[in-house]
């Protein structure tokens with residue numbers, strides 16, 4: 001069915017993209033648009049749904065409005081993700097992270113008595129919400145909730161361990177401008193939510209023991225948190241974060257794929273992470289443009305500097321192996337205003353230069369979709385149009401296939417209908433028949 005004859009603005013733009021980029025899965029295009037503008041929830045849809053896993057606020061808020069402005073308490077009741085299937089475009093199953101925006105044209109509501117996603121009245125998909133992991137029924141001896149210490153995301157595939165919920169880059173002159181980590185910590189506490197600034201190793205190991213006992217879905221864990229610019233508990237960043245994998249791996253060697261999302265560290269600290277057991281390292285570079293990096297990441301520029309940051313990413317390939325160095329960039333933030341690109345083609349050209357730089361060295365950057373969080377320094381702004389994200393998906397896949405790279409490890413299954421990764425569609429656009437034969441997914 002086509003709806004292009006309608007005057008629906010969002011649907012018309014989706015269909016324009018489907019026609020212009022027939023090589024990209026429609027699922028990926030819709031997913032990027034939902035991540036771009038967020039989701040609204042009808043109260044009766046949330047009231048009818050039960051037994052699903054709500055949003056755990058595992059690191060940033062990833063919402064387009066602050067908690068205090070949410071109607072119907074979506075913050076506590078909206079699901080972590082949605083899975084779309086069927087609808088007018090006969091979508092294959094597609095998992096999308098939830099970013100709450102009560103004004104979004106993408107509405108979760110009841111349609112013929114079932115949970116569905118509608119946009120401008122068009123039935124885009126039937127929906128499922130993620131199940132509550134079995135281990136959530138258990139509690140920790142410290143009294144902390146297990147969902148607060150070791151939440152699951154990506155439909156249960158990934159355990160997300162934000163060990164340090166604050167960042168030592170502090171205030172406007174240091175915090176990355178798209179980031180609301182410190183502000184989100186403050187707003188969660190202000191709303192009376194249990195929110196632990198520093199998670200103890202004991203709590204985390206106890207949580208992992210329960211997960212090991214009661215869960216068969218999780219395959220990887222991420223240890224992450226804010227940057228440590230000086231020291232925390234007398235330790236430098238590499239040493240501080242290394243202890244978590246060391247403790248988990250000594251108890252459960254090889255049970256999960258261990259991943260660290262921390263700064264681009266000097267070689268000796270990156271080596272500490274590898275020796276502790278991490279197999280995958282994410283030294284996120286956030287934005288490629290040399291002109292924009294100092295503006296978007298003032299703390300990183302001041303303490304490390306862009307050139308050194310990039311050198312450290314490349315150096316880390318010697319320690320982890322290039323395919324296990326997976327630096328993230330924030331897709332779309334290079335079009336943030338007032339200083340970002342205003343022209344889509346120039347933005348894509350800049351980002352593609354970065355993709356080429358890393359992928360030509362066997363390093364596989366991935367991206368999340370910029371969510372203009374209201375309490376971040378960039379604040380409320382529209383962000384790039386859908387066309388930007390569609391072109392970004394194509395640029396990522398074209399460069400990835402050009403260098404004949406395998407799918408990155410620790411990201412679940414690649415390909416449309418398979419992908420679990422929920423905060424961008426880069427895993428959804430991977431074509432299984434173009435992956436290198438016998439090496440479809442890089443070894444861990």
Ligand code: SF4
Pocket residue numbers: 166167168169174175176179180181225226227
């Ligand atoms: S390094 Fe930047 S993105 Fe990371 S937590 Fe700190 S301010 Fe946020």
